[in-house]
Amino acid sequence: MDTSIKVLVVDDFATMRRILKNILKQLGFTNITEADDGTSAFEELKKNNFDLIISDWNMPKMTGLELLKRVRSDDALKEIPFLMVTAEAQKQNVIEAVQAGVSNYVVKPFTAEAISEKLQKILG
C-alpha cells in the first residue's frame, strides 16, 4: 500500500477527522487534508490532486453521497478511490452508495484494523 498518496478526509465532526487522521498516520500516511462537508471537499478536489477520498455520509450543505455522485460524474475526478465511513448502516444506504460507485464502505463505530483492511482492498 502506497502511503505517500494524498488523502482527503471529509467529515463535519472534527472528532471523526481527528480519529481517522490518527489511524492514517499510524498506517504511515502523512499527506492528509481535511474538509468539513461535501461542498468544501469538492472545492479542495478541484484545486488539488488527491489519490483517495475518505468521507462521511450525513453532513450539512452537501452529503457524502452527493459528493460521491459529483466525483463520479466529473471526468477529472471520477477515478479517485472513495471510501465511505458512516454511521448510516441500513441496507438501503449501502445499496445507494454502491450504485453511486463507492469503492468501499465502513460502518461507524470501527476499529483501526477495519480501516486498514478496507484501505488494503482499495489501494492494494
Add this chain to the structure above:
Amino acid sequence: MDATMINPFITATKNVLETMAFISCKPGKPFVKKEDIARGDVTGVIGITGAANGTIAITFEEACILQIVSNMFGEKMTKIDHEVADAVGELTNMISGQARKELEALGKLFDAAIPSVVSGKGHTITHYTDGPKIAIPFKTEDGGFLIEVCLEKTVD
C-alpha cells in the same frame, strides 16, 4: 414503548463505546423520566423520523465523558470544551446509526438528522415530541450516562 425498541439502543451504546473508546458500560433498569433537567453535564441530541418521530438524547457526567474522549483521542482531556462537545455529537450520531440498523432488522425504518450538543450544569433537554421519555442509565468505571428516547407514539 416495549423492550424491543429499547434493546437496540443498549446494544448500540455498548458497541460504540467498546469499539471507539475501549470502555465497557453496564446498563441499568430503564425508567420513565419526568423532568427536563439533564442528569449529566453534556448532552447530545438527535432527531429521528420514520416508523415514529422523536428524539434521542445522551447525557454524560463530566468524569465519564472525559475518560471516553481521552480514550478516543489517545490524549488526556481535562474539561468539557468544544472538542469534547464535538465528540459527544459524533458519539450520538454513531449510537443512533447502530440502533437504527438494529431497528431495521425489526422492520422499523428510521432516518436521523444531524446531532446537536448542549452542555453546562443543570441544562435542560428539549425533546421535539411530547411522548414519554424512556431513560436508560449506564455505569462505567468513571461515572455514568443516561440515554433518553422520546417518540411521539408507540411503534407497532
